[in-house]
Amino acid sequence: MKKTKIIVLLIVVLINAMSCGQNKKGKNMNYIDYKEKLKNLTTSKDYLNNIPFYLLGYNFTKSFIHIEINGKLFVKDYKRSTKIQGYHFVNQFLNQKRKQKINVKIYPSKSDLFDEFSNFRINLSMLPSKKAWDNVNFTEQHYLIEYNTDDLTGEKDEDGFPLTENGKFKRKINIEGLPYFEKEFEFEAEMPFENEALQNSKDLREIDSTILEQKVLGQYHAFINSVKNKDENTYWEMYYNKVAYWAKANFFTEKDIDDLIKEGEMYYNMMSYQPIENYELVFYDEGRLVCFESKSNDLEFKGKSPLIATAVNPNDPKDVFRNPIQFYFYMPKDSNELQIMY
Missing domain, CATH: 2.60.40 (Immunoglobulin-like)
Incomplete structure (x- = not known):
């Protein structure tokens, strides 16, 4: 009887191991290394001479x-x-x-x-x-x-x-x-390329404001939860989408990209984020961009993003670092979901 129990236990363990292996394999198949994608945005030195x-x-x-x-x-x-x-x-x-x-x-x-x-x-x-x-x-x-x-x-x-x-x-x-x-x-000014994603996007002012507000709020919450739940892939996907066009348009060098990655690591590993509150929905670029802006009475944060990255100095609890992190969202003409523009 004991031998039978041991065999059954070994089978269960084996099945679980195989299941975990399949999940891990599936995850790896879908996994995108966004840090590596950022590094691929590096502009060649020769190109920098003429832009x-x-x-x-x-x-x-x-x-x-x-x-x-x-x-x-x-x-x-x-x-x-x-x-x-x-x-x-x-x-x-x-x-x-x-x-x-x-x-x-x-x-x-x-x-x-x-x-x-x-x-x-x-x-x-x-x-x-x-x-x-x-x-x-x-x-x-x-x-x-x-x-x-x-x-x-x-x-x-x-x-x-x-x-x-x-x-x-x-x-x-x-x-x-x-x-x-x-x-x-x-x-x-002459730019060598156009922001095609933004050119082919909807006027968000035409969408029901209640529905749009919930979509924007969901994006901010997704970022907060990616840090809170240590969902590294979601975090770096959102971070990449926030900085990629900026890096591309300003032809970032290898050092620029390295600095971006270090900053992203800091906001993921060292910061906490408070609930999104006391905000208003604001449009830019003829309604093609939308974001939340704070209505805080604190002039340092008024008009900034209500998404505040916070860190406390462990040696001095009164020394608190707070920095708003803004996202601007657009919606492609063939979609009903928001995307991060920068």
Whole structure:
């Protein structure tokens, strides 16, 4: 009897082992190494010599700022943050229409009207190649766009000092006393390819807002759950879809891709994510892109993604790192499901 039980037990164990092996084999057959896919996006060094790159720099004081490039959000900031100001690659926002548009809106941050210290500036420059980025000197760059509300008139008084009026420097652009300021710029740029996925997508404003909201919420939850449940394949698939077009459009080098992978590993291994709440549904690019934006009263997070990556310093519980991670979704014309654009 004992011998029979042992044989039965061995059969059960063998069947289970075979079943596990089949599952593992099936999983491997369907498994995609998204880190390797990212590495395959690396641009060859020879190609980098001939591709132009466009960079947008900006700065603002005592104001809220909202910048869109061809209808896509570049930045929305309700709290002046030096860490996000500076120069940023913007190839991913461009198209093959040659004429590109930048729209800048600013609002007073401390009262209903701009004061004498409220200002903003933007500079758009083109680098002839990615290699030029290593030795770039922005003071010598040719700007396609250069705009600064603090520009002085250039006039000087009899002693050679900048001309003032009522004790204030005379400016070419004076926004003091205004409740709002908007400026649109156009420039020409050539992109070697078009974002075909976005060109062949639906106007999401035509979809029932309740249904669409649930679809967007499901995408954010899928990302959170991939980290929470240690579903590595789902996480890297979503991460790849978020960064792939950005990497492709800006012709990322091997080092750029390595940095992307390290960042992805950090957000997977070291971060936690809170429930999605207090948000609104927002559309960009004539309704082809949709996302959630936070309605938080905390100006650091208002207008940003409600998906916040959080990490606590184990040596100092008061030292908490929080960073919004945004996803923009589109829907192909032949589908009813959202896809990640970037």
